[in-house]
Structures are given as C-alpha cells and as structure tokens.
Amino acid sequence: xxxxxxxxxxxxxxxxxxxxxxxxxxxxxxxxxxxxxxxxxxxxxxxxxxxxxxxxxxxxxxxxxxxxxxxxxxxxxxxxxxxxxxxxxxxxxxxxxxxxxxxxxxxxxxxxxxxxxxxxxxxxxxxxxxxxxxxxxxxxxxxxxxxxxxxxxxxxxxxxxxxxxxxxxxxxxxxxxxxxxxxxxxxxxxxxxxxxxxxxxxxxxxxxxxxxxxxxxxxxxxxxxxxxxxxxxxxxxxxxxxxxxxxxxxxxxxxxxxxxxxxxxxxxxxxxxxxxxxxxxxxxxxxxxxxxxxxxxxxxxxxxxxxxxxxxxxxxxxxxxxxxxxxxxxxxxxxxxxxxxxxxxxxxxxxxxxxxxxxxxxxxxxxxxxxxxxxxxxxxxxxxxxxxxxxxxxxxxxx
Numbered sequence: 001x002x003x004x005x006x007x008x009x010x011x012x013x014x015x016x017x018x019x020x021x022x023x024x025x026x027x028x029x030x031x032x033x034x035x036x037x038x039x040x041x042x043x044x045x046x047x048x049x050x051x052x053x054x055x056x057x058x059x060x061x062x063x064x065x066x067x068x069x070x071x072x073x074x075x076x077x078x079x080x081x082x083x084x085x086x087x088x089x090x091x092x093x094x095x096x097x098x099x100x101x102x103x104x105x106x107x108x109x110x111x112x113x114x115x116x117x118x119x120x121x122x123x124x125x126x127x128x129x130x131x132x133x134x135x136x137x138x139x140x141x142x143x144x145x146x147x148x149x150x151x152x153x154x155x156x157x158x159x160x161x162x163x164x165x166x167x168x169x170x171x172x173x174x175x176x177x178x179x180x181x182x183x184x185x186x187x188x189x190x191x192x193x194x195x196x197x198x199x200x201x202x203x204x205x206x207x208x209x210x211x212x213x214x215x216x217x218x219x220x221x222x223x224x225x226x227x228x229x230x231x232x233x234x235x236x237x238x239x240x241x242x243x244x245x246x247x248x249x250x251x252x253x254x255x256x257x258x259x260x261x262x263x264x265x266x267x268x269x270x271x272x273x274x275x276x277x278x279x280x281x282x283x284x285x286x287x288x289x290x291x292x293x294x295x296x297x298x299x300x301x302x303x304x305x306x307x308x309x310x311x312x313x314x315x316x317x318x319x320x321x322x323x324x325x326x327x328x329x330x331x332x333x334x335x336x337x338x339x340x341x342x343x344x345x346x347x348x349x350x351x352x353x354x355x356x357x358x359x360x361x362x363x364x365x366x367x368x369x370x371x372x373x374x375x376x377x378x379x380x381x382x383x384x385x386x387x388x389x390x391x392x393x394x395x396x397x398x399x
Contacts, residue, residue, distance in 0.1 A: 016165050016190075016201040017135060018045055018274055025049045025162065027129035029122050031080045032139035032167075034060055036067040037248075042135075043071050044251050044275055050126045054078055056086065056101045056114045071252075074125070080140045081116030081147055088112035100141045118147065119157045131157065132204075136164035145171055149178060159183055163203035172198035176212075184210060240268035242318075242340055245363040246382035250338070254314060258335065261312040263304075264319030265292035282307045284320055308332055316340070326350045335390045342383035351383065359386040 017028070018041075026049055028042035033053035042051050053068060055061045056079040065075050079086035079101040086101040087108035104113050119136075123129065136158065138144050144166055148154040158164055159182055168175045176191045179200055183189060187202040188209040240247055256276030262268060265281035269292040272279050283289040284299035297304050299320040305328050308315065315329040318340040329337050330353075341347055342362065351360060361384040 016163060016203055017042060017137075020046070020135070020162070020203075022046060022276070023048060024133060025135050026133035027052070027123075027126050028135050028137070029119075029126070030054065030137045031122070032137075032141070033064055033075070034139075035063040036073070036075075038137045039064075039068055039073050039075075040071070040248065040251055043068075043073055044256070047256065050074070050129060052076070052122060052126050054080065054122065057088070058112065067248075076125070077114055079114050079116040080138070080143050081118070083118060083121075084116055085113050086116040087114070101143070118151070119154050123157070131160040132162060134161045136161060136166070138164060138166040140167075142169040144168060145175065149175060155182065158202070159186070161204075163187065163201070165199065165201040168198045168200060170196050172196050176200060180210065184208065240271050241266075242268070242338070243363050243380055243382040246338065246340075246384060249361070249363055249384060250314070250336075254335065258313035260314045260316065261308055261329075261332075262316035262318060263308075263322075263325045264316070264340075265289070265294065267291070268316065268318070269293070280307075280312070282319065314338065322347055323350060327353060330355065333385075333387055335386070337385040337387075339383045339385070341380060343381035354385050355387075357388045359390075360384075361386070 017025075017038075022045075025042075025046040028039070028046065028049050028051045030036075030039045030042065030051070030053045033039055033055045036053055039051050039053040042049060051073040053064055053073055053075045055064050055075070056077060058077070061075070061077045068075055081101070081103070085104040087104035089100045089102045089108075101112075101114070101116075103116075117125075123131075123134070138148070145168065148158070148166075172193060172195070176193070176198055179202065180189060183202055185208065187204050188207050190201045190211045190213065192199045192213045242250075254277075258277060260272050260277045260279045261282075262279065263282050265279075265283040266288040269279055269281050281289075281292045281294050282297050282304060283292055283294060284296055284304065286296045289296040297307065305321055305324045308325075308328055309332075311332045311334050313335045315333050315336075316338040317325045317329060318338075319325065322339070323346070326337075326339060339347060339350060342351070354360065363382050363384060
C-alpha cells in the first residue's frame with residue numbers, strides 16, 4: 001500500500017466527518033480521492049453510508065482501487081468537470097503532489113484522457129441519496145473554483161447537503177466570503193487559510209459557528225501539550241501516534257465490534273472509541289489518563305501489567321514496561337498484538353518471544369510524534385503480530 005503523502009498533516013480532512021453520529025450520513029462522495037484515505041475513514045466511521053471515490057490520475061487510481069478493494073467503496077476513474085473529456089495537464093509521474101486535469105485538447109496525451117462529471121452526475125452514480133445526509137470531500141486542484149463557484153446548481157447542491165470539506169487552490173479569501181454569505185444561516189463553517197489557498201469545511205447544524213484559522217499543519221500538536229489543562233476535545237482531530245501504515249492496517253482488518261486493550265492511551269483511545277470499539281486503557285500519566293477518560297495507574301504497581309486479565313481482539317502495547325506487557329499480552333490476544341516503536345533497541349528483542357506459528361508484520365516508517373517535537377513526522381516502526389487463530393481471507397483481512 002502506498003502511504004507516503006497519504007495522511008495529510010492538516011486535521012480538517014477527517015475532523016469534520018468524524019463527529020457526525022453513525023447513521024446520519026447516507027453517502028460520502030470523495031472527489032480527488034488520491035490513494036483513498038478519506039474514503040477509508042468514511043467507510044469505517046460511517047459503515048452504513050455509500051462511499052464513492054473519484055480519481056482521474058491512472059497510477060494513483062490503481063493504488064486507490066487496490067486500497068479500497070472489497071470494502072464496498074465505489075471507485076471510478078474520472079475527473080470533476082463540465083461533462084467533457086478531460087486530460088492531464090501536468091507531469092504524469094506526480095502522484096504525491098497535485099495533478100491538474102483540464103478539458104482535453106488535440107495535443108493531449110490520449111492515455112490520460114478521462115470523462116468528467118459534475119456533482120449531480122456523481123449523486124446519480126450512487127442512486128441519488130438524500131442531500132440532507134450526503135457529505136462531500138472536494139480536492140480537485142483548482143476545478144472547485146471553475147466548476148462549482150460559477151455554477152448555481154453546484155452551489156445549491158452543496159448548500160443543501162449535510163456538509164463538505166473543500167480545498168481551495170486560488171482566490172481563497174474570495175471563496176471563503178462567498179460560502180460564508182451563502183451558508184451562514186444553515187451551517188457551521190471553518191476556514192484554514194494560507195496565502196491564496198484555504199480549506200473550507202461546512203457542516204449543517206444548529207450552532208452556525210464561524211471560525212477562521214491560520215493554516216499550520218502542526219498546530220494541533222504544538223498547541224496541545226500533555227498537561228492538566230488539556231481536554232479530550234483538544235484531540236478531536238488527532239490520529240493515533242502509530243505509523244501511518246499500521247493505522248490503515250487496523251482500519252482494514254478490524255471491525256467496530258472488536259474489543260481493544262491498550263497500555264498507553266490518549267489520541268488512540270479517542271480514535272478507536274469514535275469508531276465504535278470498546279476500549280480498555282491503562283495509562284500512568286495523569287494528563288494522558290484525563291484525555292482517555294480513565295484513572296491513572298502507577299507504572300510500577302502490580303495493577304499496571306496485571307490489568308489485562310481476559311482475552312481481547314486487539315492488544316496495543318504503547319506504554320511503560322513494554323517487555324512485561326508484551327509477554328503478558330500473548331495468551332490474551334484473539335486477532336492481533338500491536339507493538340509501537342518496535343524498532344527501538346529495547347523493544348526489538350521482543351519479537352523473539354513471539355510463539356512459533358504467529359505471523360509478524362513490520363509497518364513503517366512514518367509516524368506522528370509527540371507535541372514536544374512539534375507534531376512533525378519521524379521515522380518509526382509499528383509491528384503487528386497475528387496468532388494462528390487469526391485467519392486471514394483472500395484480501396489479507398481478518399474475518
């Protein structure tokens with residue numbers, strides 16, 4: 001799975017969709033899906049919703065199709081536009097940066113030509129779900145200004161929808177003012193602004209709040225230090241501090257009904273609970289324990305390692321006394337045992353303690369680090385160990 005550049009550091013992409021209650025979203029349409037992160041999050045945050053992922057770039061689309069295979073996500077290679085044929089207008093190899101598609105001309109590379117559709121066509125592909133429960137993610141490299149802002153039907157569709165998050169690639173402040181004027185009476189609105197670009201998020205609710213931020217990728221991690229004044233809401237946008245590949249693996253291979261036990265809680269606790277998991281957390285740090293909503297457990301007490309006393313589907317070792325916790329977990333794992341920072345010298349030797357017949361997966365190398373390091377990615381590794389009883393299907397997913 002291709003993950004470099006897949007997890008955007010800015011939280012608005014998934015932070016707006018995540019708080020919506022399960023059952024309130026009937027459809028998610030991901031325009032400019034790239035390799036599929038937002039579509040995957042939508043599938044697991046809202047398991048009853050229909051999900052449509054649109055991506056025009058051939059190489060990236062192949063990655064998208066591989067990533068969402070078997071997950072009831074409709075993936076279509078197409079562009080967002082006016083219904084005419086579109087073609088790539090930039091370098092063909094750029095899958096980790098913007099790839100611009102515009103109307104095809106005689107000189108266009110025929111291999112890059114794809115159909116384009118407007119918002120109403122994409123709704124029709126999903127069977128015309130109610131707009132009041134449809135959510136959009138739009139990242140179409142400038143086409144949002146050309147084919148949405150200047151089209152009354154497209155503006156009306158988004159205005160009548162449950163919500164959207166949209167990347168604006170130029171005329172950022174003008175677009176922000178346009179959407180504020182159009183939606184301030186029915187939606188809460190947020191804007192992350194940087195230069196001529198911005199990201200606009202809109203959600204239909206009663207608060208009708210309007211917030212403006214200066215775009216800064218690491219702001220969540222720089223501003224929210226682990227201290228007594230931090231609250232769970234400070235971590236609404238945070239991913240678990242695991243490697244990106246391991247987060248995707250866990251999304252693909254676990255179900256919301258799976259139980260999770262973790263040594264070391266915080267952002268991961270809130271992330272898994274939001275997905276619907278029953279999570280049991282043991283945490284020694286008072287600040288993190290407050291975030292996780294549990295009482296701190298002294299790391300040297302017998303109750304720290306001994307807190308795990310029955311089987312769980314997933315056991316995550318990401319706290320103190322990892323060698324003891326790792327050994328303790330082995331007989332209690334049903335589906336997978338997760339060891340974070342497995343590349344550290346003191347943790348690397350633990351792999352030798354895994355019983356014969358278990359499967360080992362080393363997933364890395366990029367991860368979010370802690371607030372003391374400004375939230376920037378670091379090289380790290382998360383290892384996942386599967387007992388023989390965790391049968392894998394043909395897609396490599398646990399049943």
